[in-house]
Amino acid sequence: MKIVILVSLISSIFSCATLMASEEILSITDNDDNNEVYSLVANVEDNTQTLKNLYKDTFINGKKIRRDDLNPLDLKNTEGVILEKRDKYNVLNLKSDNFDYDRGGKIIIDTLYNGITGDRRSIDLELAKDQNSWKLFRNKVVVSKFHVKVNKVIVVGTVGIKTILME
Secondary structure (H helix, E strand, O other): HHHHHHHHHHHHHHHHHHHOEEEEEEEEEEEOOOOOEEEHHHHHHHHOOOOEEEEEEEEOOOEEEEEEOOOOOHHHOOOOOOEEEEOOEEEEEEEEOOOEEOEEEEEEEEEEOOOOOOOOEEEEEEEEEEOOOOOEEEEEEEOOEEEEEEEOOOOOOOEEEEEEEEO
């Protein structure tokens, strides 16, 4: 009887271990408008490397102040996953028309260039697995650092995102 209980206990431990997930930082984003830094984090199932979920962690002065749970299925919605919203404006969104939990897919960074005119810009990336982890690629080169330069208009101030520099 003790052997059956021991075998059951060991099986349970291994079953729980296979269901565990790990987190991988896909990107770190800062900007020239304030001191907030964002990390885009992938929650990945350890044994299959399947993407389970996405998070946006927000830091101020190196201290994590918030974690937002981002549903990857929302990538396919019209607005996509909203990363930054100011007042009534969706300033920075992620979108995809072919996202897959096992293979990733094309990711479009959709930005508000000018809130006065409603002009938007986009950048195409690829979310995919390399040998060891999930990564973002631009033209087949890994990118993990983004610096957002805001678009400012004299008298009005910040009206959107002018450009995103990638490393």
